[in-house]
Amino acid sequence: MLGTSPQRPSRAAVLCGVGGQLPWLKVGNDELADQLDTDDAWIRTRTGIRARHFAAPDEATSDLAVAAGRRALANSGSATVGAVIVATTTPDRTCPATAPLVAARLGLTGVAAFDVGAVCSGFVYALAAGAGLITSRVTDRVLVVGADLYTRIVDPGDRQNAVVFGDGAGAVVLRTGHDTEPGAxxxxxxxxxxxxxxxxxxxxxxxxxxxxxxxxxxxxxxxxxxxxxxxxxxxxxxxxxxxxxxxxxxxxxxxxxxxxxxxxxxxxxxxxxxxxxxxxxxxxxxxxxxxxxxxxxxxxxxxxxxxxxxxxxxxxxxxxxxxxxxxxxxxxxxxxxxxxxxxxxxxxxxxxx
Structure with a gap:
């Protein structure tokens, strides 16, 4: 009687690079207190937040996404991917999607590129989409970016929300691998x-x-x-x-x-x-x-x-x-x-x- 063969590792998406980008303007609670008729203690008690970063007037979601994506690609050891996915609620424009622009600015013209709109769950959804592209053999490498400029959509005079949100972008690179290796x-x-x-x-x-x-x-x-x-x-x-x-x-x-x-x-x-x-x-x-x-x-x-x-x-x-x-x-x-x-x-x- 033949013995049972060990189960072979399955194809999986493996995380192989990470990167992030914050705007350079850091805004503390005291800087918001006067315009919002509040104070540092009120903000910290309700949110735990001490500071957040605000994008410059000429800075768009794609700018932060490109910076984070470039850093993640460098960390992965390769500037090449077959797809770019951007999760965002604040795209540069209502039409078209932001991902093709991000891809082009990273020198990735011609690759698949699309946005995912699932608000603050967007990165997990985009990660699932990226993993799906790899396991279904559409591509071997994917750049997944989460980027938002909430200061563009939050009313700066809204005390409840203006103290909570900041701007930023983070990215990961996924590659083809197997489900038993680190990063899977x-x-x-x-x-x-x-x-x-x-x-x-x-x-x-x-x-x-x-x-x-x-x-x-x-x-x-x-x-x-x-x-x-x-x-x-x-x-x-x-x-x-x-x-x-x-x-x-x-x-x-x-x-x-x-x-x-x-x-x-x-x-x-x-x-x-x-x-x-x-x-x-x-x-x-x-x-x-x-x-x-x-x-x-x-x-x-x-x-x-x-x-x-x-x-x-x-x-x-x-x-x-x-x-x-x-x-x-x-x-x-x-x-x-x-x-x-x-x-x-x-x-x-x-x-x-």
């Missing part, structure tokens, strides 16, 4: 509930309510969020999605080395960690110094983890996001061996060639 992306969980589409929204500007200078109100042109309801949904959906991925993988939360959630605010992160039974010191956080950067928050956390040396090769990493739509998603991966991080350069050095 594992199980995904994705979900949505469009019944609550108006809970996090910019009401005007789409086909449902085009902007009309004579009829569109100031509030309708800006980002709105029903904070208390979002808090409840975010905690439930992020924790539930994380558990779903763990169940697929047959793992317990105690076997996770680093939890990387969407950086909504510090209260939500602490509550989700508590709900999961995860010690907070195993939760990656940068919201204190960057604010909520939307689709950029998870890849920025991965880039920061690499810079800080917070993860070792083979560590189990759990990513979880939640955003407007409503949308949510989670992913498991193991941490790869990466070259040293490429340090940020000055904005003028990131200009298009």
């Amino acid at each position: 992306l594992g199980f995904f969980d994705l979900g949505s509930d469009g019944v609550h589409e108006d809970m996090i929204t910019v009401p005007a500007g789409g086909s449902r309510l085009p902007v009309d200078p004579a009829r569109t109100s100031h509030a309708e042109k800006h980002f709105t969020m029903r904070g208390k309801e979002v808090y409840r949904h975010a905690v439930r959906r992020m924790a539930g999605s994380a558990r779903a991925v763990l169940e697929q993988a047959g793992l317990s939360i105690g076997e996770i080395d680093l939890f990387v959630p969407h950086q909504a605010n510090l209260r939500i992160l602490r509550t989700v960690a508590t709900d999961l039974g995860l010690p907070f010191e195993r939760c990656a956080t940068h919201v204190q110094e960057m604010g909520n950067t939307g689709a950029a928050s998870i890849p920025l956390a991965l880039a920061r983890s690499h810079v800080d040396g917070a993860s070792g090769v083979g560590d189990r990493i759990l990513l979880t996001g939640f955003g407007g739509g409503l949308t949510w998603g989670s992913c498991l991966l193991t941490w790869p061996s990466l070259p040293p991080a490429v340090e940020p350069s000055r904005p003028e050095e990131e200009a298009a060639p």
Whole structure:
């Protein structure tokens, strides 16, 4: 009787490069206090945020995406990919997508390029799309970027939201590999509930309510969020999605080395960690110094983890996001061996060639 052959490794997407980019203008709570009739203590108590970064007036989402993408490509050891995916809520233009421009500025003209719109869950959705392109053999390498300039859509006079959001971009490179090697992306969980589409929204500007200078109100042109309801949904959906991925993988939360959630605010992160039974010191956080950067928050956390040396090769990493739509998603991966991080350069050095 023949023995059972060992199962062969399966084709998988493997993370092989990370990079991030923040605007150079850092804005502390005290700088917002006077214009918003608030103070540092009020902001910290409700959000845990001390500072955030604001893009310059002439800076667009594509500029930060290109900078982060260039850094991730350099970290991966190759400037070539077969696809570029950009997760964003703040594209350069309503039409066309931002990804083809990002690809062209990175010297990648001719590759597949498209945007993903899943708000703050966007990076996890884009990661799933990138992994799908690799496992279905469409391409062997993908650049996945999360980039948002929320200062372009948040009313600067809105005290509830203006203190929360910042601008930034983060990126990863995926390559073809096998599911048993460090860096391999594992199980995904994705979900949505469009019944609550108006809970996090910019009401005007789409086909449902085009902007009309004579009829569109100031509030309708800006980002709105029903904070208390979002808090409840975010905690439930992020924790539930994380558990779903763990169940697929047959793992317990105690076997996770680093939890990387969407950086909504510090209260939500602490509550989700508590709900999961995860010690907070195993939760990656940068919201204190960057604010909520939307689709950029998870890849920025991965880039920061690499810079800080917070993860070792083979560590189990759990990513979880939640955003407007409503949308949510989670992913498991193991941490790869990466070259040293490429340090940020000055904005003028990131200009298009």
